[in-house]
Amino acid sequence: MRTHELVLRQVEADLAAGRLRLGDRLPGERALAGQLGVSRPSVREAIRVLEAMGVVRTAVGSGPDAGAVIVAEPASPLTATLRLHLATSHLPMGDIVQTRVLLESWAVREAAGRAEPEELAAPRHLLDAMDDPELPRERFHLLDAEFHVALAALAGNVLVATIMASLRDAIHGYVVAAAADLPDWNATVDMLRQQHRAVLAAVASGEGERAAALVADHIEGFYRTARLA
Amino acid sequence: MRTHELVLRQVEADLAAGRLRLGDRLPGERALAGQLGVSRPSVREAIRVLEAMGVVRTAVGSGPDAGAVIVAEPASPLTATLRLHLATSHLPMGDIVQTRVLLESWAVREAAGRAEPEELAAPRHLLDAMDDPELPRERFHLLDAEFHVALAALAGNVLVATIMASLRDAIHGYVVAAAADLPDWNATVDMLRQQHRAVLAAVASGEGERAAALVADHIEGFYRTARLA
DNA sequence: CAGCCATGTGTGGTCAGACCACAAGGTATC
DNA sequence: GATACCTTGTGGTCTGACCACACATGGCTG
Missing domain, CATH: 1.10.10.10 (Winged helix-like DNA-binding domain superfamily/Winged helix DNA-binding domain)
Structure with missing residues (x-):
C-alpha cells in the first residue's frame, strides 16, 4: 500500500x-x-x-x-475523466450520444409523471433566455446544456442528472466546434428552440412517452445535422 | 494555474x-x-x-x-468516485439502483436485437459457474457482478458497460454486507439463478421487452429483499 | 559450455526542510 | 473611528537526498 x-x-x-x-x-x-x-x-x-x-x-x-x-461535486471528475478518455479515442462519440438519448428519454418520461408545476419554472426560464436573438453562439450552447441538465434533474435522480451533466460538459467542445460549421445557424437554432418547447410542454402535460420520443429525436437529429455521430 | x-x-x-x-x-x-x-x-x-x-x-x-x-480504464475511477460520494451519503443508494435498472433494461433490450449467438457464450459460462453449490458467497457475488456487466456489454456501448461495471463495483461492499443478513441464503440464490437464466434466454430468443422486464424485476427484487433500497 | 548469482542501473516511492504567495484578522497608527 | 500595517496560518513549490524494487548484465561456478 x-x-x-x-x-x-x-x-x-x-x-x-x-x-x-x-x-x-x-x-x-x-x-x-x-x-x-x-x-x-x-x-x-x-x-x-x-x-x-x-x-x-x-x-x-x-x-x-x-x-x-x-465538497460533493461528482460531476466535475466525471467530466474530466470522460474528456480525457475521449481524447484518447477509446470512447466513441456515438456511444456518448446513445447514452444521452437513453438517459434523457428515461428522465423526461419519469419527469412527466412526477414533476410539480413549479419545478418546471427553471427549465422554462432557460428557454426564455435562449429566445434572445442577440445571444452569442457559445452562450446559446451553454444554456442548451443547462436546459438538458435541468430537464434530467426533474426526474429526481441525482446520479442520472450528474452523469447527464458530465456527458454534456465532456462533449461541449466538440459541439461548439461542429456547430460553427453548420450551413444555416439561424434555421438550426429555430428548430432547436421549437423542439425544446415541445419537449417541455409534453412533460408539463404528463405525456411521458411523447416527451421521450421528442427528446430522442431532438438529440439524434442535432448530432446527425452536426455530423458528430 | x-x-x-x-x-x-x-x-x-x-x-x-x-x-x-x-x-x-x-x-x-x-x-x-x-x-x-x-x-x-x-x-x-x-x-x-x-x-x-x-x-x-x-x-x-x-x-x-x-x-x-x-492505459484506458475509465471504470476504476468511476467506481472510486461513486464509492467516495456514496460514503459521504450524498448519493442515495436508491438512485444507484434506479440507474442500474434503467441502464440494464435498455442494454438487454438492445442486446436482444443485435447480439450474435456466440456472444452469449460469455454470460452463459458465468451462469454455469454460479451453479456450483459449493461456491462461497463472496465468489457468487463477484460472478453475479460479472454476469450483469457481460450482459450490459452485449449492447455494444462501451460507455454504458463502463458505467454499469462502476455502479456494480461501487456498491459491491454494501451488497455483500446486506446478503450476509438474508434469512434464507439458499432460497435467494436459487431464485437469482433462475432469474438470470430467464433473462439470458429472453435475450437469446430476441424478446427484448421481456428481457427488459425480467431484468428490472430481478434487480429491484433483490434490493427489496436485501432491504438496500 | 550452461546455469546461477552478484551487481549495476534506472525506475517510482518517500522523506526532510526550506521558502514563497496568499488571505484573514488583529494591531498600531493617524 | 478608519486605515494601513504586520502577524499568522494556509496551500504551493522546490531542492536534494535516500530507499525499495525489478530488470539487465556480467562474471563466477558447476
Missing part, C-alpha cells in the same frame, strides 16, 4: 463514519502528515486525488474558506 | 494530438520535470491525478512494464 493511498483510505473511513461531513475542513497538510505519520508530499498527493474526484476543494490563504474543504 | 495542472494539460494535449498512445510510457518523473521546467513533486501530483482517472498505471522497477504507462 503506497503512503498516499493510506491517507486516502483514512479520509474515506472518516467520511463513511461521519467524522468528516460536507463543509468540514481537513486538518492542514502538515497536521495531517503528523497525525498519520507520513510526509507532507504524500498527504498532498492524496489531496490531489480527492480533489480530482470532487471530494475536496482547496484554497490558499487563511479564514474559513481556506484549506481543504469537503 | 497550479504547476501540476500545467503538467496535466500538457499530457492531455499529447494524448489528444496522438503523441501519446495507449501502451506508451510517459518519460520518467525526473525527465518530465526537466522538460516542463517544474519540480518532481509537481509531476508526481499530476501523475497521481492521471492514475486516479484511469489514464496511466505506474509500476516501480525497470523493464518494459515499469514507469507510467498509458
Whole structure:
C-alpha cells in the first residue's frame, strides 16, 4: 500500500463514519502528515486525488474558506475523466450520444409523471433566455446544456442528472466546434428552440412517452445535422 | 494555474494530438520535470491525478512494464468516485439502483436485437459457474457482478458497460454486507439463478421487452429483499 | 559450455526542510 | 473611528537526498 493511498483510505473511513461531513475542513497538510505519520508530499498527493474526484476543494490563504474543504461535486471528475478518455479515442462519440438519448428519454418520461408545476419554472426560464436573438453562439450552447441538465434533474435522480451533466460538459467542445460549421445557424437554432418547447410542454402535460420520443429525436437529429455521430 | 495542472494539460494535449498512445510510457518523473521546467513533486501530483482517472498505471522497477504507462480504464475511477460520494451519503443508494435498472433494461433490450449467438457464450459460462453449490458467497457475488456487466456489454456501448461495471463495483461492499443478513441464503440464490437464466434466454430468443422486464424485476427484487433500497 | 548469482542501473516511492504567495484578522497608527 | 500595517496560518513549490524494487548484465561456478 503506497503512503498516499493510506491517507486516502483514512479520509474515506472518516467520511463513511461521519467524522468528516460536507463543509468540514481537513486538518492542514502538515497536521495531517503528523497525525498519520507520513510526509507532507504524500498527504498532498492524496489531496490531489480527492480533489480530482470532487471530494475536496482547496484554497490558499487563511479564514474559513481556506484549506481543504469537503465538497460533493461528482460531476466535475466525471467530466474530466470522460474528456480525457475521449481524447484518447477509446470512447466513441456515438456511444456518448446513445447514452444521452437513453438517459434523457428515461428522465423526461419519469419527469412527466412526477414533476410539480413549479419545478418546471427553471427549465422554462432557460428557454426564455435562449429566445434572445442577440445571444452569442457559445452562450446559446451553454444554456442548451443547462436546459438538458435541468430537464434530467426533474426526474429526481441525482446520479442520472450528474452523469447527464458530465456527458454534456465532456462533449461541449466538440459541439461548439461542429456547430460553427453548420450551413444555416439561424434555421438550426429555430428548430432547436421549437423542439425544446415541445419537449417541455409534453412533460408539463404528463405525456411521458411523447416527451421521450421528442427528446430522442431532438438529440439524434442535432448530432446527425452536426455530423458528430 | 497550479504547476501540476500545467503538467496535466500538457499530457492531455499529447494524448489528444496522438503523441501519446495507449501502451506508451510517459518519460520518467525526473525527465518530465526537466522538460516542463517544474519540480518532481509537481509531476508526481499530476501523475497521481492521471492514475486516479484511469489514464496511466505506474509500476516501480525497470523493464518494459515499469514507469507510467498509458492505459484506458475509465471504470476504476468511476467506481472510486461513486464509492467516495456514496460514503459521504450524498448519493442515495436508491438512485444507484434506479440507474442500474434503467441502464440494464435498455442494454438487454438492445442486446436482444443485435447480439450474435456466440456472444452469449460469455454470460452463459458465468451462469454455469454460479451453479456450483459449493461456491462461497463472496465468489457468487463477484460472478453475479460479472454476469450483469457481460450482459450490459452485449449492447455494444462501451460507455454504458463502463458505467454499469462502476455502479456494480461501487456498491459491491454494501451488497455483500446486506446478503450476509438474508434469512434464507439458499432460497435467494436459487431464485437469482433462475432469474438470470430467464433473462439470458429472453435475450437469446430476441424478446427484448421481456428481457427488459425480467431484468428490472430481478434487480429491484433483490434490493427489496436485501432491504438496500 | 550452461546455469546461477552478484551487481549495476534506472525506475517510482518517500522523506526532510526550506521558502514563497496568499488571505484573514488583529494591531498600531493617524 | 478608519486605515494601513504586520502577524499568522494556509496551500504551493522546490531542492536534494535516500530507499525499495525489478530488470539487465556480467562474471563466477558447476
